[in-house]
Amino acid sequence: MQSARKTRRVGVYGWGVVAPGAKDVRALAALLRDGRSALAPSPHPHLGHGLFPVGDPDFSFDAYAAWIAERQGDAYLTRMRSKMGDNVQFAVAAAIQALQCDPRLEGIVRQLDEGCQVFVGSGVGDLPESYRAAASLERATRAWNHFWAQPARCEARRRYEADGSLPTAEGDAAATEPLARALPVDPASLPVDSEARFDALAAWDAFWSGRSDELRAFLTRFAAIERMNADDEDHEKAHLGAIRKRMRAHRAHIEELGCPEPPWTAVSPDLMWNIQNAPAAQITMLLGIHGAAWAPVAACSTFGVALKCGRDAIVRGEAKMAFVGTTDPRPDAALIAAFHQARVLPATGEVNVPFTSLRGTHVSGGACVWILGDAEYCEGLGLTPLGGYVEAVAISSDAEHIITPSKTGPRRAIERAYEEAGISPADVALIDLHATGTPGDLNELALVHDFISEQTRITARKGQLGHGMANSGGWELTAVALGLARGSALPTGIQPAEIHPRVRRRDAIVTQEAELRGNVGVKVMLGIGGITACVVLRGR
Secondary structure: OOOOOOOOOOOEEEEEEEEEOOOOOOHHHHHHHHHHOOEEEEEOOOOOOOOOOEEEOOOOHHHHHHHHHHHHHHHHHHHHHOOOOHHHHHHHHHHHHHHHHHHHHHHHEEEEHEEEEEEEEEEOOOOOHHHHHHHHHHHHHHHHHHHHHHHHHHHHHHHHHHHHHOEEEOOOOOOOOOOOOOOOOOOHOOOOOOOOHHHHHHHHHHHHHOHHHHHHHHHHHHHHHHOOOOOOOOOOOOHHHHHHHHHHHHHHHHHHHHHOOOOOOOOOOOHHHHHHHHHHHHHHHHHHOOOOOOOOOOOOHHHHHHHHHHHHHHHHHHHHEEEEEEEOOOOOHHHHHHHHHHOOOOOEEEEEEEEOOOOOOOOEEEEEEEEEEEEHHHHHOOOOOOOEEEEEEEEEEOOOOOOOOOOOHHHHHHHHHHHOOOHHHHHEEEEEEEOOOOOOOHHHHHHHHOOOOOOOEEOOOOHOOOOOOOOHHHHHHHHHHHHHHHHOOOOOOOOOHHHOOOOOOHHEEEOOEEEEEOEEEEEEEOOOOOEEEEEEEOOO
8 A cells, every 4th residue: 555644753752641540651551451440330329329330530630739839820720629620630630741751841842832732622521510500500590580480579470369360471562362371380289399399380480580570670770780880990900890899789789689699690600611622721821832722522533533633733834742632521420321321331230341242331531631743853852752653543424323333434534544654454463443342343343354454453441441432542542552662462351251252353352461463553433423533553
């Protein structure tokens, strides 16, 4: 096969992980060499007391506190602790680990400034922060509506309770049609303490609150306060002065009426500080660099897509170095439940290993960040690639099904990656599959059959690390790089006797450590939504 490789090579010069059973790459390597699984029962007791093994990352933010404070001060560190959720903290930790791989890296990155870009994405975003915001808003909304829906504050409800008359259509003075059809079920008609009554009370309060004359008066006054300006004529302080003045006026107004806090004041602004691009942004702020920074999002293929963004920026000459990676929160109860209902996560209390019972996968959280670099530039500075060279990254969509990959879509990504890297199946010493422990494992084995040779070893690690949403691709690709450097595929924890009888090439699937013939590794990532990424890595 003719090589279409770009002249500019891209190496891996730093890496860091936050993973189940592994606080860093050294711990990850030890876990993999031992063939252990880091999965354990879910810490959420309402999920069946141990039915769902998950991958809870080994992480303590305290381990990075001194490093951060030394560079940005205690105030910055305090904000990181109090305002940043799992995704930001995990990604920052992995980035710090990556920088610590060589004491020269931090200075080089800072000096590059705009010449270093950051691409750190997430598979699901910071779900816990979103849930906290939603719960706060719901609680505040219930209290708010209940207050204004009371007959003493709602003339329409007083009339209804006095003679049964219904209000006309809201906002239409000429309307004569009563809102009989819109009137919710009276909660008093439902059993006490029932879920139905609880929900009906919320709907009942919302209906009458929306027709409260006193609430309309409150809102008019609230808007007037929002229009207030500060008396301070110093323009540099006028904005903050106006905010403080409005806050005092709002507080006095609420205390005067004795009403609850408005729902629009109940949600912490921390929700904004933890949106998808926050991890990438925090890395740039921590280091004071100004290169492009954003969050690629491609479900389970996010690491591959981030890798492509960083590699392409270097190959095009837009950057000399790039942080690439992924981050996802600790195993979230709602996500575990959703995976179970999608029939891809078993509730047996046991770890399901790829290529065996095909019952499903296990949710994990953590992060993985690599530092890529222009090989000529970096090695001219004396840096040595830890993880070899990223020879190609290709992506495609399978355009068929949101969960089950087609054959044609992933094939296109693999074919393009091989062409770009200038390799053939005979060159591939190791291929790591997405392999979620579902029947899709068999399809994936069939998919890669034409892209491997008799000497190619096959690995799959979601029985050890779980399905890290965006992170699995990074953790597993790091394992590929570690194996190439060692000259052997690391154990997977798969037991030969448990491999499914329909699996072909059983001898190629790595169970215990196995010698590699060659220094080319391939990683296939298959994302929800049909997003495929294929990475070709060459050992140094």
